[in-house]
Amino acid sequence: MAGVKGAAGCVEELRRERAGCSFNMEELTNILDGGKDITTRRREIEDLMCGDPAFKDEVPTEYLSHEDRYTTEVRKVCHLARKMAQHNISSRELGITSVTNLLRDGNPLGLHQSMFTNALLGLASPEQQRRWGRLAQNNTIIGTYAQTEMGHGTFIRGLETTATYDPKTEEFILHSPTITATKWWPGGMGKTCNAAIVMAQLHTQDECRGPHPFFVQLRDLDTHHTLPGITLGEIGPRLGLNSQDNGYLRFDHYRIPRTNLLMRHSQVLQDGTYIKPIHTKLSYGTMIVTRVGIAVLCVKKLACAVTIATRYSAVRHQSELVPGEPEPQILEYQTQQYKLLPHIASVYALILSARSVASVHGKVTADISRGNVDFLPELHTLSSGIKAVSAQDSTQGVETCRLACGGHGYMASSRLPSLYTSATSCITLEGENTVLLLQVARYLIKSYRAAVKGKPVLPSVSYLAASPPVHHTPELSNKALVEAFRTSSASLVRETEANLQRLCDMGQNYPHAWNSCSVALVRCGELHTRYYICERFLSSVESVAVSEGTKGILVCLCRLYLVYHVTLNQGHFLRSGTLSAADLSTLEEEMSDLLARLRKQAVPLVDAFDIRDELLASTLGAWDGRVYERLYDEALKSPLNKTDVPKAYYKYLRPLIKASL
Numbered sequence: 001m002a003g004v005k006g007a008a009g010c011v012e013e014l015r016r017e018r019a020g021c022s023f024n025m026e027e028l029t030n031i032l033d034g035g036k037d038i039t040t041r042r043r044e045i046e047d048l049m050c051g052d053p054a055f056k057d058e059v060p061t062e063y064l065s066h067e068d069r070y071t072t073e074v075r076k077v078c079h080l081a082r083k084m085a086q087h088n089i090s091s092r093e094l095g096i097t098s099v100t101n102l103l104r105d106g107n108p109l110g111l112h113q114s115m116f117t118n119a120l121l122g123l124a125s126p127e128q129q130r131r132w133g134r135l136a137q138n139n140t141i142i143g144t145y146a147q148t149e150m151g152h153g154t155f156i157r158g159l160e161t162t163a164t165y166d167p168k169t170e171e172f173i174l175h176s177p178t179i180t181a182t183k184w185w186p187g188g189m190g191k192t193c194n195a196a197i198v199m200a201q202l203h204t205q206d207e208c209r210g211p212h213p214f215f216v217q218l219r220d221l222d223t224h225h226t227l228p229g230i231t232l233g234e235i236g237p238r239l240g241l242n243s244q245d246n247g248y249l250r251f252d253h254y255r256i257p258r259t260n261l262l263m264r265h266s267q268v269l270q271d272g273t274y275i276k277p278i279h280t281k282l283s284y285g286t287m288i289v290t291r292v293g294i295a296v297l298c299v300k301k302l303a304c305a306v307t308i309a310t311r312y313s314a315v316r317h318q319s320e321l322v323p324g325e326p327e328p329q330i331l332e333y334q335t336q337q338y339k340l341l342p343h344i345a346s347v348y349a350l351i352l353s354a355r356s357v358a359s360v361h362g363k364v365t366a367d368i369s370r371g372n373v374d375f376l377p378e379l380h381t382l383s384s385g386i387k388a389v390s391a392q393d394s395t396q397g398v399e400t401c402r403l404a405c406g407g408h409g410y411m412a413s414s415r416l417p418s419l420y421t422s423a424t425s426c427i428t429l430e431g432e433n434t435v436l437l438l439q440v441a442r443y444l445i446k447s448y449r450a451a452v453k454g455k456p457v458l459p460s461v462s463y464l465a466a467s468p469p470v471h472h473t474p475e476l477s478n479k480a481l482v483e484a485f486r487t488s489s490a491s492l493v494r495e496t497e498a499n500l501q502r503l504c505d506m507g508q509n510y511p512h513a514w515n516s517c518s519v520a521l522v523r524c525g526e527l528h529t530r531y532y533i534c535e536r537f538l539s540s541v542e543s544v545a546v547s548e549g550t551k552g553i554l555v556c557l558c559r560l561y562l563v564y565h566v567t568l569n570q571g572h573f574l575r576s577g578t579l580s581a582a583d584l585s586t587l588e589e590e591m592s593d594l595l596a597r598l599r600k601q602a603v604p605l606v607d608a609f610d611i612r613d614e615l616l617a618s619t620l621g622a623w624d625g626r627v628y629e630r631l632y633d634e635a636l637k638s639p640l641n642k643t644d645v646p647k648a649y650y651k652y653l654r655p656l657i658k659a660s661l
C-alpha cells in the first residue's frame with residue numbers, strides 16, 4: 001500500500017514529493033473507500049489476488065490475436081471466480097476493489113457479476129430467486145443482460161423482440177421478427193454465457209404490454225452448445241474492451257415456460273391475464289442501479305489515469321522554466337497543474353456524490369418493497385445525471401491525463417489508451433449520455449411547472465420552487481459558490497421552460513418544441529447535476545471527522561473543484577447575474593493560488609488513491625517512478641524484436657530496395 005511503503009526504493013523526485021505530505025494519507029484512503037473496514041477488506045482481497053502468479057500476463061494483451069485475448073481473459077476471470085468462491089468473496093465485495101484491473105481488456109463475466117445478478121435480485125420473485133439465484137452464484141448459470149437490439153438501444157419501447165404468451169402450453173414464444181430485432185451488444189453473450197435476462201415485448205390476450213424481462217437459457221449447460229431455435233455469436237472488434245465477447249442473439253419461435261417471466265413486479269397468470277406493476281418503469285430498475293455502479297467504475301478509471309500522469313509529471317523533466325536553469329519537473333508548469341489537479345478533486349467529488357445516490361437507491365428500493373414509488377422519479381433523475389456527468393468528466397479527464405504525458409502517454413504500456421477506451425464506453429452504454437441528461441431535464445421542467453402551480457415537489461428539485469430572486473452573490477465563499485450553481489441552474493430551467501412554452505404558444509406541438517430546445521435542455525440536466533455534485537462534495541467535506549491536515553487538504557480540493565467548474569461554466573453565472581465579471585477574475589486569480597498550493601501535495605494525493613502497481617499496470621505510473629527502465633523493458637517484448645531482420649524484409653522490403661538499385 002502506497003502510504004506504508006515509505007520513501008525507499010523510488011526515484012529521488014518522488015521521494016522528495018512524498019516527504020512533503022501535509023495530511024494523513026490513510027484517512028483520505030478511508031474516505032474514498034467508504035470507511036476504515038472497507039479499506040481493510042479491500043486490501044485483503046487485493047493482496048490475495050495480486051500476489052497470485054496466475055493473473056500475470058506472459059505477453060502484453062496488445063500482441064495477442066482476438067481469440068487469444070478472449071481466451072486469456074476467460075482463463076483469468078475463471079481463476080478469479082474460483083478464488084472468490086474459495087475465500088468467500090462476494091461480487092459486491094469484489095466491487096469495492098480494483099481487482100478487475102487484472103483483466104486488461106474487459107471482463108467476460110462482467111455482465112454476469114453485475115447486471116444479470118442485479119436483475120435477478122431486483123426483478124425476479126422470491127420463488128424465482130430461489131430457483132436461479134444459487135445456480136448463478138455458483139456460476140452454473142452464467143448470464144448477461146440482453147436488452148439492446150441492432151435497431152434500438154436508447155428507445156426501449158421500440159424493441160422488436162416479442163414474447164407471445166400461449167395459454168395452451170403455458171409458454172412464451174420468443175421471436176426476432178426482423179434483422180433489426182437481433183439482440184446486439186450484451187457483454188459476454190457471444191461465447192461465455194449460457195443464459196440471459198432478455199427484454200422483449202410481452203404480448204398476451206392479443207395486447208402488447210411493453211418490454212418485460214425474461215430468464216432465458218441460451219446454451220446447453222453440459223455441452224455449451226447453442227440451444228435449437230437460438231442463433232448466437234460475437235459481434236466483432238470494438239474500440240476497446242475486446243475480451244468482453246459482446247454478442248448477438250436471434251430467436252426463432254423459441255419457447256420458454258410462463259414462469260420464466262421475471263415476476264416480482266408484473267405477472268402473467270396461466271390463462272394469460274396480465275397483472276400490472278405498481279409503476280410502469282419498475283422493469284427498468286436494473287439499469288438504475290447499474291448507472292450508479294458505472295458512475296463509480298469510470299471514476300476509478302480516472303483515478304488510475306491521474307495517478308499515472310501525476311507521478312510521471314513529477315519524474316519527467318522538460319524544457320526550461322527559467323533560461324539557463326536545469327530542466328524542471330513538468331509538474332512545475334502551471335498548465336500541467338491545471339491539467340491534473342482538478343481531476344484529482346473530481347475523483348473525490350464524483351465518488352462522494354455517487355455514494356449519496358447509492359444511499360438514495362437503498363431507501364427507494366426499501367420504499368418500493370413497501371409499495372411506495374413516490375421517490376422513483378427522483379432516483380431515476382439522480383442516477384441518470386450522475387452516470388452521465390461521471391462518464392463525461394472521467395473520459396475527458398483520462399484523455400487530458402494522456403495528453404499530459406506527451407508521447408509516452410500514447411504508448412499502450414502507459415495504460416492510458418486502454419483507460420480511455422474503457423472510460424469512453426461509459427458515455428454510451430447504460431443509457432447514452434445526451435439521452436440521460438434529457439431525462440434529467442424532463443424531470444426538471446415537470447417539477448418546475450408543478451412548483452409554479454404551488455404543487456409539492458421532491459427534495460432534490462425543491463430549489464426550483466424556491467427560485468430566489470436573481471442577485472449578485474456578495475461573497476465568494478464555498479457556500480456562496482454552491483448557491484450560485486443552484487441559482488444559475490434554476491435560472492436556466494426557468495429560461496428554457498419559457499422558451500419551450502413560447503414555441504408551444506406559437507403553435508409548435510410539445511415534442512417538436514422540446515426538440516427545438518433540447519440543446520438548452522441538456523445543459524439544464526448537466527448544470528443541475530453539477531450543482532448536486534458540488535453540494536454533496538461540500539457537505540461531505542464539512543461533515544467529515546478527520547485530522548486537521550486531512551481536513552485542510554479536502555477543503556482545498558473542494559475549493560478547487562468549485563472554482564474550476566464555476567470558471568469553466570462562467571457563461572451560466574454571468575447570464576443569470578449570480579456572478580459578475582469581477583467575481584470571475586477574482587476566482588481565476590484564486591485558481592492560480594490553489595494550483596500552486598495543491599501542486600506540493602499532488603503526489604501524496606494520488607498515492608492516497610492506494611492503487612497497487614499490479615492494478616495500475618503502467619510503465620509511467622508505477623510507485624517507484626522508474627519510468628524509462630520500464631518503457632525500455634516493455635519495448636523489448638515486441639514480437640518484432642525477436643529477430644533483427646523481420647520476415648517482411650525478405651518478402652516485401654528487399655524486392656523494393658533491390659529493384660530501385
Ligand SMILES: CCCCCCCCCCCCCCCCCCCCCC(=O)SCCNC(=O)CCNC(=O)[C@H](O)C(C)(C)COP(=O)(O)OP(=O)(O)OC[C@H]1O[C@@H](n2cnc3c(N)ncnc32)[C@H](O)[C@@H]1OP(=O)(O)O
Nearest residue numbers: 114154155156281284289290293294355358380429430431
Ligand atoms: C459508492 C457506491 C457504489 C454503489 C454502487 C452499487 C453497485 C452495484 C451495481 C454494480 C454495477 C457495476 C457496473 C458493472 C459494469 C456493467 C457494465 C454495463 C454494460 C452496459 C450494459 C447496457 O448498456 S444495458 C442496456 C442499457 N440501455 C439503456 O440504458 C437504454 C436507455 N433508455 C432508457 O432507459 C429509456 O428508454 C428512456 C430513455 C429512459 C426512455 O424510456 P421510456 O421511453 O420508456 O420513457 P419516456 O421517456 O416516455 O418517459 C416516461 C416516464 O418514465 C420515466 N422513466 C423513464 N425511465 C425511468 C426509470 N428507469 N425509472 C423511473 N422512471 C423512469 C420518465 O421520467 C417519464 O416520467 P414522466 O412521464 O413522469 O415525465
Ligand SMILES: Cc1cc2nc3c(=O)[nH]c(=O)nc-3n(C[C@H](O)[C@H](O)[C@H](O)COP(=O)(O)OP(=O)(O)OC[C@H]3O[C@@H](n4cnc5c(N)ncnc54)[C@H](O)[C@@H]3O)c2cc1C
Nearest residue numbers: 145146147148152153154185186187425429430431432434
Ligand atoms: C461497450 C458496450 C457494452 C454494451 N453492453 C450492453 C449490454 O450488456 N446489454 C445491452 O443490452 N446493451 C449493451 N450495450 C448497448 C448500449 O446500452 C447502447 O449502445 C446504448 O444504450 C445507446 O443506444 P444506441 O446504441 O441505440 O444509440 P442511439 O440511441 O442510436 O444513439 C445514437 C445518437 O442518437 C442520439 N439520440 C438517440 N435518441 C435520442 C433522443 N431521444 N434525443 C436526442 N438524441 C437522441 C444519441 O444521443 C446519440 O448521439 C453496450 C454498448 C456498448 C458500447
